[in-house]
Amino acid sequence: MAKSSTKTSYWQAAPMALVFLLFFAVPLGVILIVSFWKYTQYSISPAFIFSNYTDIFSGCFTQLPSLCTTFSTYLQTLIFCAEVWALTLAIGFTIAYFLVFEVRTTTMQVVLALLCTIPFWTSNVIRMISWIPLLGRNGLINQGLQDVGLTSHPIEWLLYSHFSVLLAFVHLNTVFMIIPILNSMARIDKSLIEAAHDAGASAWQTLWNVLIPLCKPGIAIGSIFVITVVMGDYITIGIMGGQQIASVGKVIQVQTNFLQFPLAAANAVVLLATVLVLIWALSRLVDIRKEL
């Protein structure tokens, strides 16, 4: 009896396991294998060499403290990551707070939460491109500012800049913060807030001592989404940065364009390791399993 039920549960898990294996584990394994292969301008051949990895970090450690290309690219990507994380967290937390504690009816909560997801009805490339008429040299904002007389000539840093990349990232990813934080926050017993108030806590004290600690799992899950997306991104940085800003994902994309697959694979493995370390650090802070 026990044996057959174990068998049944294996069968039930099999379809998901198969999909996971085919579309995640196998490709990942292939990337790992290819990262040790040899390549020339026109060929790729199986081998077991470490030169792809050593090439990525060549000179990086000897020329410290000045940064090699790899390190400065990673630094740039990490800075984007930190900025986007901080902004989406602040905005996402505020929106989730509003939905949970300020909106009174459940219907309205659901309607507003769905409203947050409406931008996802179009592809993210279109959502990015739609910023261009707004932010461009002769875009709405620049024209508006000039018409009002606030500036005499167009502001250059609005588009194809660090700013526009950041703006698009925040626009695209805030919802990934909102949903898990909303989920955590909705589970908080409202009487806890009253209890904090009863104990003399101010609104800020309640936020720091009660709300944020109880939202930690949601914050961690949202952070993983955002960090993973931003660390691997090359499309947003490409389009909104006018192909002028470097990122780890973009390096990999360029290498695949030049058919340097082993090098790209090695870069992908290094990136994966970096992201895994970040997520590991996050999961040390919060027990995410508690939330699932």
Next chain:
Amino acid sequence: MRTGTDLELFRLTKRYGDTVAVRDLNHLIAAGTYVCLLGPSGCGKSSTLRMIAGHESVSEGAILLDKADISNLPPAGRGTAMMFQSYALFPHLSVRDNVAFSLKMKGVGKAQRHARADELLDLVDMGRYAARLPNQLSGGQQQRVALARALITEPRVLLLDEPLSALDPFLRIRMRTELKRLQRELGITFIHVTHGQDEALALADEVIVMNNAVIEQSGPPRELFNTPRTEFVARFLGGHNVVRQDGRALAIRSDRMQLSREGTEGIAASVFGIEYQGTTVQIILKTPADEELTVVLPERDFFSRPFEIGETANVAWSEADVHALEG
């Protein structure tokens, strides 16, 4: 004894839009009394408590504590503390940190606030569990922690919102004794909201019965039980039969009714149900007019000549046990 810290409700009113939850309440609660606010759900007892606590705004009227109007003060500035129905312990904080929470908010140092929290945990006999998280405790233990957390603010009035409703019956009676003991020892006012008349009668120095947003009657439990003012109070407190005679409503305690086979006086009624309750037996009868009467007999009396369901018996009472009701 009137010290300075009486709590006075003056024309207290709470409106939610067009509905009135509490209407024009006037009442004086003497310092150091155990008060039970008793009533069915939706009668306004919880709204009253939450207004006193400061978790609900006062629509009209005032709440005075120690002759000062506290109705517009924040909850923590009133000299009241509230114990919530679901206890509302912070799930991410240890028992000790839960109790010390209000001191932390005031900026009291860690060592000092933990020492004070431990004192209160000892008071409610929870010292051993200081390092645990709330979800590692049983319902009764959680309640003790909630009590310690409310008491650490040294309130003059402790407000308890249905504190025993989440406990199983056995624990409920034990915690009830405990609450009463604590109140006696601390000498502060307890205002306890409940819909259980047994709880109110057992605990309170003064019971306030509420219905439809107003106070129906208030007084010491024994006075209330023996001289209910209205039919509502008599029925809600239980243990009474309400009989209509010459257009007047009369209340007679069910344990003062007599039941006989031979008698001719009183009302003939058929036995509808019999409930054995240990020390007593409760017999439910239906009169020809389809009114329900309850007679409570001591166990021994009943079983010396037991009645059967369907049997006809005579229900009688002496004039001395009749209490006339208003309205």
